Amino acid sequence: xxxxxxxxxxxxxxxxxxxxxxxxxxxxxxxxxxxxxxxxxxxxxxxxxxxxxxxxxxxxxxxxxxxxxxxxxxxxxxxxxxxxxxxxxxxxxxxxxxxxxxxxxxxxxxxxxx
Amino acid sequence: xxxxxxxxxxxxxxxxxxxxxxxxxxxxxxxxxxxxxxxxxxxxxxxxxxxxxxxxxxxxxxxxxxxxxxxxxxxxxxxxxxxxxxxxxxxxxxxxxxxxxxxxxxxxxxxx
Numbered sequence: 001x002x003x004x005x006x007x008x009x010x011x012x013x014x015x016x017x018x019x020x021x022x023x024x025x026x027x028x029x030x031x032x033x034x035x036x037x038x039x040x041x042x043x044x045x046x047x048x049x050x051x052x053x054x055x056x057x058x059x060x061x062x063x064x065x066x067x068x069x070x071x072x073x074x075x076x077x078x079x080x081x082x083x084x085x086x087x088x089x090x091x092x093x094x095x096x097x098x099x100x101x102x103x104x105x106x107x108x109x110x111x112x113x114x
Numbered sequence: 115x116x117x118x119x120x121x122x123x124x125x126x127x128x129x130x131x132x133x134x135x136x137x138x139x140x141x142x143x144x145x146x147x148x149x150x151x152x153x154x155x156x157x158x159x160x161x162x163x164x165x166x167x168x169x170x171x172x173x174x175x176x177x178x179x180x181x182x183x184x185x186x187x188x189x190x191x192x193x194x195x196x197x198x199x200x201x202x203x204x205x206x207x208x209x210x211x212x213x214x215x216x217x218x219x220x221x222x223x224x225x226x
Contacts, residue, residue, distance in 0.1 A: 031212050040123075042218035043158070043203060050212050058213070059115075090157065094212075101146050101207065103214060105157040 023091030
């Protein structure tokens, strides 16, 4: 059974702080994704990675960076948190395209920036 | 890039009735169309998907239909039950791409 875990379910940070959100998957998936979920806006892709040390910008990368040093781990970094980054953050993973295309999601981290 | 739109944004149905959610996509090169269900407080989970070489797929009370000419696909839920209440997301993937483009989601409320 695929398992995607995220480091925190709830996080409260102050404006200007550097924030790390971590995601770990245990199925040896090549692809990993970070989404942001806001009411009425659905799932918006921030960054994704299709291999170790590889990353690609999604639709809303501004204010975020990512790191993938190991295949199973994908970190989202908010260099200087701002109040408009208060949101639910969802990580997902999937195997290489064409094998099976299902994206498996983590439980989410609800981040509040004060 | 691919743009996916969902209609309606909210749908209320009486228990036992059918629910239909429609999505449209913009890129004719898209070849994979999944539907995810997200119950309150939980993570999105895949419930059904369809590829562009198939027109319809069914799994018990849920089905998905695809019209490539019109570039739309629909989720059909029959004999709705209270546990079908959730947000449903459609998505599309362009061939050769690793990423999905998601719609904004539909809130389905099943009234007992």
